[in-house]
Amino acid sequence: MGLFTYTVAGAALILIGGLESLASAAISLKQISTSEPPPPKTHRPAPATASFLSTVTFLLISIVSILSIVNSLISLSDAATSKDSTGVVLQMEVIAIALLFLLYSGLGLLSSILESFRFPPKLLNVIYMFAFGEEFLLFYAQNKDPSGIENRYYDLILVPIAVCLFSTILELKGSKSSYPKLGRGVGLVLQGMWTLQMGVSFYSNLIANGCALHARSRGNFTIKCKGHPEYHRGRAIATLQFNCHLALLITTAAGVFSLVCKTYSINRDFMRYMPLGVGNGGDMQLDNSQFTLESDDEDGENGIQEVRSVEMQKSALVVPESTVNGYDSHP
Numbered sequence: 001m002g003l004f005t006y007t008v009a010g011a012a013l014i015l016i017g018g019l020e021s022l023a024s025a026a027i028s029l030k031q032i033s034t035s036e037p038p039p040p041k042t043h044r045p046a047p048a049t050a051s052f053l054s055t056v057t058f059l060l061i062s063i064v065s066i067l068s069i070v071n072s073l074i075s076l077s078d079a080a081t082s083k084d085s086t087g088v089v090l091q092m093e094v095i096a097i098a099l100l101f102l103l104y105s106g107l108g109l110l111s112s113i114l115e116s117f118r119f120p121p122k123l124l125n126v127i128y129m130f131a132f133g134e135e136f137l138l139f140y141a142q143n144k145d146p147s148g149i150e151n152r153y154y155d156l157i158l159v160p161i162a163v164c165l166f167s168t169i170l171e172l173k174g175s176k177s178s179y180p181k182l183g184r185g186v187g188l189v190l191q192g193m194w195t196l197q198m199g200v201s202f203y204s205n206l207i208a209n210g211c212a213l214h215a216r217s218r219g220n221f222t223i224k225c226k227g228h229p230e231y232h233r234g235r236a237i238a239t240l241q242f243n244c245h246l247a248l249l250i251t252t253a254a255g256v257f258s259l260v261c262k263t264y265s266i267n268r269d270f271m272r273y274m275p276l277g278v279g280n281g282g283d284m285q286l287d288n289s290q291f292t293l294e295s296d297d298e299d300g301e302n303g304i305q306e307v308r309s310v311e312m313q314k315s316a317l318v319v320p321e322s323t324v325n326g327y328d329s330h331p
Contacts, residue, residue, distance in 0.1 A: 002218075005071055006199020012064045013192030016057055020185030023053040025260060027178040055112040061105035068098040075219030087220030093138055094219075100131035125172045132165040148222035149211060149234035153198050156242045160194065163187030186253065193245045201241070208234035 072094045079087030104127040111119045139154045139161065167183035201207050202223065210230035215221040225231040 002221075003199050003203035006195055006203070008067070009064070010192045010194075010196030010199065012060065013195060014189050015192075016060050016064070017185045017188030017190075017192060019053050019057045019060070020188060021182055022185075023057065024178040024182035024185060026053060027181070051112065055109065058105045058109040058112060061101055062109060065098045065102035065105060069095055069102070072098065072219070075217065078218035079220060082217040084217040084220050087217040090142070091219050093134075097131060097134045097138060100127060100134060104128045104131060122172060125168055129165065129168045129172060132161060132168060136161045136165060145222040145224070147231065148224060149208070149231060149238065150198075150202065150221075150223045152235045152238040153194075153201065156238065157191060157194050157198070159242075160187040160191035164191070186249070190245065190249050193249065194242065197241055197245060201238070208237050 072091045076088060076091040076095075079085075079091060104124060107119045107127070108124055110117045111124070136158060139157055142154050143151055145151075164184045164187040167180045167187060171180035171184070202213055202221075207223065208225065208230055210227070211223055211225040211234050213221055213223050223234070225234055
């Protein structure tokens, strides 16, 4: 059951992040098409509009939030039955975070569907920012058992959550750029990938040898190892897994970016390779024959010769007096 929950949550986060990235790409393509005309016979229609993608994103966030609340209520009931006070408090925090995401997605969905209902986008982003902030604090403060290696996984998931939080803060400033939405989409994708990895690592045999899961209740568990070597090996494996996911995400993002640029003929000047000397029509091409090697001594001798020649010209200059019939004229 735990593996299924992590799998559904991770897949949903990846899908939501992908939709956020597509919405950002749609906005960027629209800006490019309006700023400069596309070349003939190479323009293709842009992807689905950003408004439609935003509506689908709000709908998915609402569904995931409701499922998270239902799952937390089940875990809360199990923790109360097992008399696990820590599990009860933990599930209450999860429910509070899920309610914030549900409030954000519900208001956004109503604003997208109903023309008579318009919620301020900045207030909507404030709710989104608080939701990511609460999620960050949940994993940051979750240190139930210092000897459990699950804390390393929780520390690493703070990276994509921080990216989402920072991107939402940038979008809150009122910038018309689509890059904050793109950053949040990438952060959600990485968070979904790491959630999948946590589910596989916690509830399967793909964890370090000598480490096993010990559950106090359905939503409160820890992963203990036999000794310090197994503990450090488990933390090192978690770091290596995160680096692999990050490298996979960067490689995939670079490939998708290249494909989009090729498909929609995005060939701005900053994307072109310009060899040195070609941009100004070849004016910067250098002629090797114009170069001479002259020392400072030669420059000094040339300067002295020029001064002497000027003095000789001045001494040779004579102003003759006017003469008449070969005789000097007198006043």
